[in-house]
Amino acid sequence: MSLKYAYHCAIAGIGATPFTKESGRTPMDQAVEACLAACEDAGLPPEKVNGMVTYSAEQNPEIELARNLGIEELTHFSMVHHGGGAACGVIAVACQAVYSGAADYVLCYRAFNERSWHRFGAGVQDRPAGAEASEVSFSWSSPFGLVTPASWVAMFATRYMHEYGATSEDFGRVSVVDRSFAATNPYAHFYQRPITLEDHQNSRWIVEPLHLLDCCQETDGAQALLVTTAERAKDLQQRPAVIASAAQGAAEDQHMMRSYYRDSITGIPEMGLCASQLYQSSGLSAADIQTAIIYDHFTPLVLPQLEEFGFCGRGEAKDFIRDGHLERSGRLPINTNGGQLGEAYIHGLNGIAEGVRQIRGTSVNQIDNVENVLATAGTAVPTSALILSQPR
Amino acid sequence: MSDVMTGEQKEVFVAKLREQVGSTGTPSTARDPVNQPMIRHWCDAMDDANPLYTEPDAASQGPFGEITAPPAMLNAWTMIGLIPRVNDPKDPASGVYAMLDAAGYVGVVATNSEHVYHRYLKLGDHLTGTVKLVEVSEEKQTALGIGHFVTTETEYHDQHGEHVGSMFFRILKFRPGTGRTASAGGNGDTPAERPPRPRPSRNQDTDFFWQGSRAGELRIQQCLKCGRLQHPPGTRCPACGATKMGYTVASGKGTLYSYVVAHHPRVPSFDYPLNIGLVELEEGVRLVTNITDCDSGQLKVGMPLEAWHMSTHEDVSLPVFRPARASRNPTTLTFDEVSVGDELPLCPVPLTPTLIVSTAIASRDYQDVHHDRDMAIKKGSEDIFMNILTSSGLSARYVSDWAGPEAVFKNLKIRLGAPNYPYDCMTMSGAVTAKREEDGEAIAEVSFRGQNSRGPHVTGTIDLALPRS
Numbered sequence: 001m002s003l004k005y006a007y008h009c010a011i012a013g014i015g016a017t018p019f020t021k022e023s024g025r026t027p028m029d030q031a032v033e034a035c036l037a038a039c040e041d042a043g044l045p046p047e048k049v050n051g052m053v054t055y056s057a058e059q060n061p062e063i064e065l066a067r068n069l070g071i072e073e074l075t076h077f078s079m080v081h082h083g084g085g086a087a088c089g090v091i092a093v094a095c096q097a098v099y100s101g102a103a104d105y106v107l108c109y110r111a112f113n114e115r116s117w118h119r120f121g122a123g124v125q126d127r128p129a130g131a132e133a134s135e136v137s138f139s140w141s142s143p144f145g146l147v148t149p150a151s152w153v154a155m156f157a158t159r160y161m162h163e164y165g166a167t168s169e170d171f172g173r174v175s176v177v178d179r180s181f182a183a184t185n186p187y188a189h190f191y192q193r194p195i196t197l198e199d200h201q202n203s204r205w206i207v208e209p210l211h212l213l214d215c216c217q218e219t220d221g222a223q224a225l226l227v228t229t230a231e232r233a234k235d236l237q238q239r240p241a242v243i244a245s246a247a248q249g250a251a252e253d254q255h256m257m258r259s260y261y262r263d264s265i266t267g268i269p270e271m272g273l274c275a276s277q278l279y280q281s282s283g284l285s286a287a288d289i290q291t292a293i294i295y296d297h298f299t300p301l302v303l304p305q306l307e308e309f310g311f312c313g314r315g316e317a318k319d320f321i322r323d324g325h326l327e328r329s330g331r332l333p334i335n336t337n338g339g340q341l342g343e344a345y346i347h348g349l350n351g352i353a354e355g356v357r358q359i360r361g362t363s364v365n366q367i368d369n370v371e372n373v374l375a376t377a378g379t380a381v382p383t384s385a386l387i388l389s390q391p392r
Numbered sequence: 393m394s395d396v397m398t399g400e401q402k403e404v405f406v407a408k409l410r411e412q413v414g415s416t417g418t419p420s421t422a423r424d425p426v427n428q429p430m431i432r433h434w435c436d437a438m439d440d441a442n443p444l445y446t447e448p449d450a451a452s453q454g455p456f457g458e459i460t461a462p463p464a465m466l467n468a469w470t471m472i473g474l475i476p477r478v479n480d481p482k483d484p485a486s487g488v489y490a491m492l493d494a495a496g497y498v499g500v501v502a503t504n505s506e507h508v509y510h511r512y513l514k515l516g517d518h519l520t521g522t523v524k525l526v527e528v529s530e531e532k533q534t535a536l537g538i539g540h541f542v543t544t545e546t547e548y549h550d551q552h553g554e555h556v557g558s559m560f561f562r563i564l565k566f567r568p569g570t571g572r573t574a575s576a577g578g579n580g581d582t583p584a585e586r587p588p589r590p591r592p593s594r595n596q597d598t599d600f601f602w603q604g605s606r607a608g609e610l611r612i613q614q615c616l617k618c619g620r621l622q623h624p625p626g627t628r629c630p631a632c633g634a635t636k637m638g639y640t641v642a643s644g645k646g647t648l649y650s651y652v653v654a655h656h657p658r659v660p661s662f663d664y665p666l667n668i669g670l671v672e673l674e675e676g677v678r679l680v681t682n683i684t685d686c687d688s689g690q691l692k693v694g695m696p697l698e699a700w701h702m703s704t705h706e707d708v709s710l711p712v713f714r715p716a717r718a719s720r721n722p723t724t725l726t727f728d729e730v731s732v733g734d735e736l737p738l739c740p741v742p743l744t745p746t747l748i749v750s751t752a753i754a755s756r757d758y759q760d761v762h763h764d765r766d767m768a769i770k771k772g773s774e775d776i777f778m779n780i781l782t783s784s785g786l787s788a789r790y791v792s793d794w795a796g797p798e799a800v801f802k803n804l805k806i807r808l809g810a811p812n813y814p815y816d817c818m819t820m821s822g823a824v825t826a827k828r829e830e831d832g833e834a835i836a837e838v839s840f841r842g843q844n845s846r847g848p849h850v851t852g853t854i855d856l857a858l859p860r861s
Contacts, residue, residue: 125659129593139592140624141680143710145662147590151652155670155680159650162693208653208665208688260670261623261678265650 003245003281005099010233010240011091011388012105013042013226014353019189019344022116023220031060031111032068034222042226043237044105049226051076051103053093055086055347060111076103080248082256084297084378087348088274088386092246094227104228110349111222119218123148141258150215150298152257153380154207157300160266161209164315168209170322171299172200175213177326178296178335182342185364189217190342214299216340223349225356230391241359244282244372244389249273250382257380266315268301271308271376274385279310282387284372286310289387291358291367292332292374293351296339301379306332309374328365336365348377355388402531409491409528409540412484416524422469425518425551426461430754434465437747437754438782440789441720442797455798455859460512463801464788466548466557467507468781470521471756484525485544489565497539497565499772500759502780504543504562506805511556518551526560537772539566568772589661589704597627600639605709610699611639612677623677644699645716646673653688671697671713685714685740685817687843695738714740715819724796727827727834727858736794736822741786741842745814748778755781778812783842783850790820791838791854799856802835806852810844818842818849825853833857 015037017023017030039046046069052062056079066074076097080086087110094106114120125147127138146152160166179195182188195213203212233240251269253262262269279285286309294302303317311332312320325331337343337354344350355373357363370390377384397405424430428446435445443450444460451459461469480486489500513519529541543562550556594602604611613625617634628635654666667683669691683691684702696716701709715738741747752762757779760767768776784806792799812818822840829835835855842850 122657123659125590127590129591131593131595133595135593136595136598137624138590139594139598142590143592143704143708144668144680144682144712145589145654145659145666146652146668146680147659148654148657151654151668154652155650155668158652158693159670162650205653205655205665207655255624258680260650260680 003247003277005095005243006245006281007242007389007392008099008230009095009227009243010230010391011225011243011352011356012228012233012236012238012240013038013040013044014224014356015039015041016223016346016350016353017221019187019219019221019346019350020115021189021220023113027111027113027117027222028060028064028068030220030222031065031109031224034111034224035065035069035107035109038107038224038226041238044226047071049105049107050074051094051097051106053078053080053090053097053106053108055079055083055090055110056081057083057086057347058110065109076106080384082378082381082383084295084347085381085383087295087352087377087384088246088375089248089377089384090349091225091227091243091352091386092248092384095243095246098227098229104232106227107224108227108349109222109224110347113220114345115218115220120149121215121218123151137256148207149257150210151207153298153301154210155258155260156265156380157209160300160303163266164318166303166318168211169197169201170303170318171209171214172197172211173321174296174299174302174326175200175341178339178341180328181336181365182338185338185343188338188343189219190338210298210300213341216297216345219344219346221344221346223346223353225349225352234391239360240391241356241388242391244284244387245278246384246386247274247277247281248382248384249277254382259380266304268304268308268379268383270383271305271379271385274376274383275309278385278387282389284387288372289332289374290370290372291336292334293339293355293376294334295348295351295376295378296335296341297345297378299341302334305376305379333367336363336367351375352386359388359390405495406528406530409488412487412525413528414525415484416522417483417485418480419520419522420470421520422518423473424469425516426469426513428459428515430468431459431461431465434462434468434754434785437750438785438789440785440792442792444797450797455800456512456514459515461514462785462788463507463509463512464781464784464804465513465755466509467521467546467559467561468755469513469519470548473756474758483523485523485542488525488528488542492540492542492565496567499537499539499566499568500563500761501536501566501811502561502563502808503541504560504807505780505784506560506803507784508558508803509556509801512800513556517556519556520549521546522549533572534564534566535572536564537566537568537570539564566772568770571772587661589710591705591708592710598625601625602708604639604641605701605711606707608701608709610642610644610673610711612642612673612675614638614640621675621677623679640675642673642675642699646671646697646699646713648683648691648693648695648697649678650693651683651691653691667691669697669713679711681710682712683714684712685819686738690715690738690821698740714817716740718793720793721796724798724859727836727860730824730827730836730858732824732827734824736790736820736838736840739790739793739820741818741820743778743812743814743816743818743844745776748776748782748812748814751782751785752779755779755785757781773811775813778849780806780808783808783812787820787840787842787850787852788854790840791822791856794822795838795856795858799858802855802857804852804854806850808850809848810846812844812849816844816846818844834860
C-alpha cells in the first residue's frame, strides 16, 4: 500500500489564539480567530477556502465557522473520530481532499475551552448508561472506577514498567524535556518555568504510576492549519511544509483508550501501522527524522511511540531517554514547543504547527538542519501520524 | 453507674477493682482432656489442614511422633463451656469482671493474647489453668466505649504438674454506647450517603455477563462453533465467523496482569486510593475489575487472585477480585530457606457468619457476642464479631500453611484492633522479621497482620522453631 498523495500536499498556513486557562471567550470566537490567522499567515483570502476538516470531538460545526469566516461554499467537509487520535488524521483527510480535487484549500481546526468549560481529565463518570455500543463499551471499565484518561493510560504504563523495567523517572524525563522547551517558548503556558526530575517525583499521584507532572495540561484555545496541494502552496507567501506522508491507523482488537485484551499491551500496534505507511510511502526512515512531535497527553506512551517508529528497539526507549536523546542537543529533540505538557493541550494540533515552524526555520527552539519532522497523534486510541518535509 | 460517679467515687471504685491485683485464683481443671474430636472440630472451623493435628499416620512421621493439638488451642481446653457461669468469689479476675458488669461496663472485647508454649499438647493431656490478676487500668475512652482494661496471666499445667504453657491476656470491659464513633457520626462519607457506582450499560449482546455476575457466576463469551473465548463480548466470532455465541462460566481464578491506583479526580461512588486491576483469567481472557481486600502497596503484577461478586445496585453485581489463598505448604521450610524480609503470600479470610459462629463454638467460647446478633448489639457492638481465640487460630493457620506442618510454634502474640464483623474480609499478610539461635533451636520470627475494611484486626508475631535441614 502506498499513499498516492505523498509529497503532493503541504501545510501552507498556521494560526492560533493565545493558549490560556480561562479564555473568557467562546470556543467559536477562538476558532474564527485561529482560522483567520492561518489564512493570513498563508496570504490566502479566507473566502477561497472550500474544505474544512475537524475532529468528531469538535463542538464548533464547520458550517457555523464557515459562515463566520465568510466562506460561501464548501465542497469537502468531514470529521475524524477518536479524540486526539485525529490530530494528524485531519491532515491526512485534507490531503485526500485536495489531492483528489474535492477541495482546493482545506482548513483543519480544533477549538475548545477545555480548561474553563469542560475538562477532559474529569473522565466519563457522567456518561449515560445507554444501550448503544459506544456506551456499552464503558461498562467494562467505568463501574470499577476506571473513568479517566489518566487511569486508562496508567494501566498500559504499569505493564510496560513490569515488562521492560522502565521507571517513573523515565516517564519524568519526558516531562522534564517538554518543560525545558516550554521554558524558552513565550507562547507556552509554562514559559520560563522548567522543572527538575525531583519536581516530577515529588508531584502528587493522579493515578499510580502517573504523577501530576506526567499529565498534560488542560487548555482553552484554538489552532488552525491550512492544507493545499504542494503546487498551490508554492504560490502562497510561506515556505510550504510539504506533507511527505500522513496516515491513520486502527489495529487488531482496537478499543477506545482501553485496548487491554491483546496478547501484548506494551506496544502501540495502531501507531506501528501509521509508521509503516509513512515510511513506505515517503521513502524515509527513522534516520531521516531530525526532530519530532511525539503526542504527550501522558508521558508513559511516549516511550512505545519511539519504539514503533524505530528510533530504538522494543523496550529500549528508557535507555534512549536516559541517554538524553530527546533533549535539545540529543539525537531526536521532541516537542520543541514544550509539548502538551508545557505549551498547551490543543488535542495535538498545536504540535503539528510547531512541526511546520521547524520546517520553516522559525521555531523559538529551532533545531539545526531540519529536513523532516515527524508528528504523532493521540495514543491508546485509533490514531494517526505524519511527516513534514522541506519543499523540493 | 460510672457516668454519674464523681471523681472521688471513681477513685474509690478503681481502688476496689485493684484490691486483688497480684492475687491468684483457684486452679481450674479442664472438663475434658485433650481429645481428637475437639481438635477436629477446631481444625474444621479454622480450615486448618495441618495433618499433624488429625492424621495419625502423618503425625507418627512428624516431630512428635503422635497427634498433637494445634498450639493456639491452649486456652480453649479450660474454657468453661455452655454451662451457667458461677463466679468463684475467691477468683480475683472473676470478681473484677462482676464488679464492672454491675457498674454498667457490660461490653467486653479481648484486646491482647500472648501464648508461650513449653511443649505441644498430646491426646490425653489434662490441663489445669491458674489465673493471676495482673492489672486493672484507669478508666479510658476507647473507640468502642469508656471502660477499663483488665490484664491476667494464666499458667497451664498437665495432670502431672508439668508446666506446659502460659498466657498473658487482656480484655476491655466498656459501657455500650460511649464509643468515640457513637457521637462523632463518622466523616460524612459513609456508604449509605454515597451515590451508587456508574451503572453498567447493557444490551442484548452483553446481558448474559451481568445476569451471570448477579447470579454469582463469571461468564465469558464463547463461540459455540470454535470454542474461542472473548471479552469484552461481541456479536460474531472474529476467528471463525460464527454468529452463534454462548458463554462459559469461568473458575474465577486469575492473576494480576496490570493495575493502577486511582487518586484524582475523585468520584463520590468510590473509596480512594482505588485499586483497579486488569486480571488475566486462567481461561486466558482479561477483564478490568477492582482488587479488593488488599492495600495498594500489596499489589504486584502476577499475584494470584480470586473472583467474588460485589452487589452495587438492586439488580447489579460486579465481578471483582481479591488476593487468592495460597495452597498449604506440604513440606516444611528449613531455617536456611528463610531470610529476614521474606514475605508471606497474602491470604484472604472471608468473614462469613458461619466462620465467626463455628470458630467461636469450636474454641468453646459461648460469649453471646460471638453468635447472637441481638445480644451483640445490646452490648454495644454493631454485629456479632470474631472471638480472640479464632484470631489466634487463624493467625497460626496462616503462618503454619506458609512454613509447613513441622514448624514448631514457640509462642503466639497478638493484639486486636478493628473487630471482625460478618460480611467483611480479613486479609492476612506477613514477613520474616528476625532469625536467631535460642536454646539450641533455630528460631524464625514471623510478624503478621490481618486487615479488614475498617483497619488492622490483628497484628502479632510468632516464633517458629524450624528444622535445620
